[in-house]
Amino acid sequence: MTGTDVIIAGAGIIGLSTALELAAQGIQVTVLERKRAMSEASWAAAGMLAASDPENPPQLQPLSDLSISLYPEFLARIEHLSGLSVPFRTAGTLQAVQNDESRLLSEDIARRIPELNSAGWQFLWLDEHSLDPRDLCAALPKAARAAGVHILEDSSVIGVRPMSTGVEVTTLTASYTSTHFINCCGAWAGEIADRLNIEPRKGQMVVVSLPPNLRLDYVIRTPELYLVPRGDDRVVIGASVERAGFDKTVHEATIQTLLHKAAHLWPPIQKAQIVETWAGLRPGSPDGFPVLDACGGPNCWVATGHFRNGILLAPGSARILCELVLGKTPSIELSPFRYDRFAKVSVY
Ligand SMILES: Cc1cc2nc3c(=O)[nH]c(=O)nc-3n(C[C@H](O)[C@H](O)[C@H](O)COP(=O)(O)OP(=O)(O)OC[C@H]3O[C@@H](n4cnc5c(N)ncnc54)[C@H](O)[C@@H]3O)c2cc1C
Structure with a gap:
């Protein structure tokens, strides 16, 4: 050619x-x-x-x-x-599942992510x-x-x-x-x-900054939420999955819901500060x-x-x-x- x-x-x-x-x-x-x-x-x-x-x-x-x-x-x-x-x-993910034979023991979870609230979940370790x-x-x-x-x-x-x-x-x-x-x-x-x-599938996200005495080393993911650390003080929390046409407006209520769910899963997130929010359109x-x-x-x-x-x-x-x-x-x-x-x- x-x-x-x-x-x-x-x-x-x-x-x-x-x-x-x-x-x-x-x-x-x-x-x-x-x-x-x-x-x-x-x-x-x-x-x-x-x-x-x-x-x-x-x-x-x-x-x-x-x-x-x-x-x-x-x-x-x-x-x-x-x-x-x-x-x-990151080089590892704790994946929440309802039931799996290869789940982590609670002491392994606590060693990797202290204070993770595993109530209602079992967690798998993924080399991801x-x-x-x-x-x-x-x-x-x-x-x-x-x-x-x-x-x-x-x-x-x-x-x-x-x-x-x-x-x-x-x-x-x-x-x-x-x-x-x-x-x-x-x-x-x-x-x-x-x-x-x-069709566009809107996703809203929020990034928070952890205080100096806190760190998260691994991704935490459930079927409806994830926390993705960036290797510094930042953690990305996402994401909504919405049918909203090509609209990319960020809604405070959606961001608060993400933060609330994230804090339920990993309570130390309550001490973090919001640094950025945005929305993007996935091709669905x-x-x-x-x-x-x-x-x-x-x-x-x-x-x-x-x-x-x-x-x-x-x-x-x-x-x-x-x-x-x-x-x-x-x-x-x-x-x-x-x-x-x-x-x-x-x-x-
Ligand atoms: C909130 C959110 C979180 C996500 N998280 C993950 C994740 O953790 N892992 C993962 O693998 N994926 C993730 N995704 C999905 C991933 O971002 C998308 O699947 C991927 O970016 C799609 O890439 P793309 O190049 O097809 O689309 P885009 O990046 O949208 O690029 C398409 C480009 O085409 C251009 N364009 C449109 N129309 C025209 C035209 N007529 N002429 C010329 N140019 C045009 C647009 O301007 C745009 O730049 C996430 C998406 C969102 C929104």
Whole structure:
């Protein structure tokens, strides 16, 4: 391929990871971003790489495993290209479950997280990492540019037209041609593709700062709440899962509910100070799985719908999209992620 071989719409973690993966194969990539790179869901995430969360549907496991296996190489490449570090911030999670034979003993729980209120829960230990997505926001666009990817911000894609020799992609002010097009527009992906049933799922979050005599070393997660320490005095508490259209307003009542639940689970949080609140829009599909497939005509592809796990699933999704564009056999079976599955579901 020559010239701009691939145009990607959307410079979130999915679009930029895919651009980086393609660039590593010598492919010329342009990314068109409506606002600023890494300014939407990928900026708003907690950053857990929750591949072993028992709440995850089993269909996600092969893609999760692929992603986790690629993560060390993915971060090393970003750090090498950008000169910026993206460290893991935690190296273990206490996962609350109702019943499990491999649960931790209460003394093990108390040793890892003193004062955790385990009433009503059993806890599993998961060897799981988290990162701070703000580190990725700084490093990933810089790494992609250093790899030769053109990132054009303030460039909203409004039309995609397959042609006999490639694809024409139109923004409000210009039109571009390329051999391939990939829609990585997150919660907005359905706006530029027919019958792509993607809906925003709002998540509100609060970050608190612990006083100097307190520390939390591990992620605490229940099916409805998580506390994610950043390795300094900060703890991220999240997150709501709401159907609110594209609204990103932060509501005090929702933040207070998160704080209340967090303090019930880990009472020392009552001594913490609020430092930041925000909301982001997860890309949600009807069954909660990503869409990684051809979509909208020859040489047109889509990678979206990563819902609550887009940070985890980014390197694996990037590898898959690169394989699809290059006509290679995908590393995993892609039937759970097909574009046409919603049409079949809606018959019933
Ligand atoms: C509160 C919250 C907590 C989360 N926590 C975690 C977590 O702990 N772990 C985890 O793995 N995942 C988590 N997620 C999910 C994760 O953030 C998302 O799945 C992931 O960021 C999706 O990435 P994306 O690139 O598809 O979308 P985005 O990051 O939203 O990027 C899409 C981009 O497309 C651009 N765009 C839209 N329309 C157009 C257009 N027409 N033309 C050009 N550009 C366009 C947007 O401006 C945006 O920059 C969380 C999400 C939220 C909201």
